[in-house]
Amino acid sequence: MDEQEGKHLWRIVRLHEFSHFSNAAKILCFVALILLITHELGYTRKSLVLYLPAAFIFIILVTTYVKTETYLKKNEKDPYHPEIGSKRTWYDLNYEFNKKIKWTERVDALLKLSGIHLIEKEVVLSPSGNKGKYEKNLSKKYPNTTFYATDFSLLSNHETSEGNFIYLNQSNDAFHISAYTKQYDIKKIDVIWDIKGVIWYQAQNIDDLTALLTEYYSVLSDNGIIVIDAYKFNIFKNVLSELINSKKTRYYYHEESTYSRIRDNLNDEILQMFDIRLLEDGLCSIAVLSKKPKASNLHASEAI
Incomplete structure (x- = not known):
């Protein structure tokens, strides 16, 4: 453009x-x-x-x-284009808000408490990483883990590749993650980091959600996981934050979490592929979808 x-x-x-x-x-x-x-x-x-x-x-x-x-x-224009669309400030406002509540640090602590250590992971991929700020921060903390970030939309103001952080600066569709990871010679992925990303957008379409998670399943390593946000949305706090609506500051999230959106659409096919655990810490709560071995995913897990 x-x-x-x-x-x-x-x-x-x-x-x-x-x-x-x-x-x-x-x-x-x-x-x-x-x-x-x-x-x-x-x-x-x-x-x-x-x-x-x-x-x-x-x-x-x-x-x-x-x-x-x-x-x-x-004219096939996107009103929500991340650089010039109506959502152009969404990522930065959320990022600054998350910095205030120490979101990355608290999520990392939750993972450790559950026995998941990013230091032991070789590859972390964020398929809808927008500017890649979270991933780059984590890459500095875990220098032996390779962090990839990319997005479907082409961004000019994303974080630059540095050391063990690599930004895949092309339009990469998460529904074709197996194809583009082969293109970049990325081997099996240990962690897919999808915070208010593709899963969030596909949550209300069960067929697309199932297809997306099936694609994720295909590229995850044997003990691979998907990490998504899972806070409980407070409509009262949301309304208050909307009323004081500042263009430079965020006081609360403007949308429900990824887990809240997909919870009712976790069908048997999805539950045959993943075990799902909730790790709760207020606004920093996450859900971890752990890949099941193919030999043992014949029966769906009980829904959470």
Whole structure:
């Protein structure tokens, strides 16, 4: 994507964001319409003070949303592109928030307590690593383990390869992980690190989720594991953080965890491939999917 196209898409994305408008506008629309529907105010001058601005905002919101969605679909543009899309600040805000709560250190401690030591692992791969900051930090702590990070979206501002940290700077589709690991001559993988990554996005489609985890299973070493986030989402804290909505600071996660999204879709086929353990530590809780030997995965484990 060249610079001019990027700027144009950025303007379109700003319209896309505007179509969602502010929390205050949404609340105004909701309250005004509810009051009118229930006839608490009736069609009086008093009600029009709320109704007319709400109607105006609603028309703008719907019109803008339809126009931008039509444009984006027609031109196959991604409004959530990680560099210029509406989610362009998501990774950095989450990263800074996780630094405050010492997320990486606490997750590493959870793994050790459960008997999983990254120092003993040869290869860790993050198939949706975005900028690769977490993986690079871990690579400095474990110099004898090779950490790979990559993503489906091409990023220009990711971490650079250094020492035992390697960023695969091409568009790599996790659904073809076995193909691209062969291309890069990556042998069996000990740990797949998928924090709010591909699994999170495919969680609601059971067929795609099963296909993805089957692909992961095929490249994992005999004792390989998948690590995903598993905190319990607090809707009250989420609403509070949305209301104070800062563009530079995150006060809480804006989405539920990967495990919360996939929990109800863990079918027999998936449970035949993996044992699943929850390791809990508040916002740093994780779930570990441990690869089962093919000879013993004939029966599904009991769901958690």
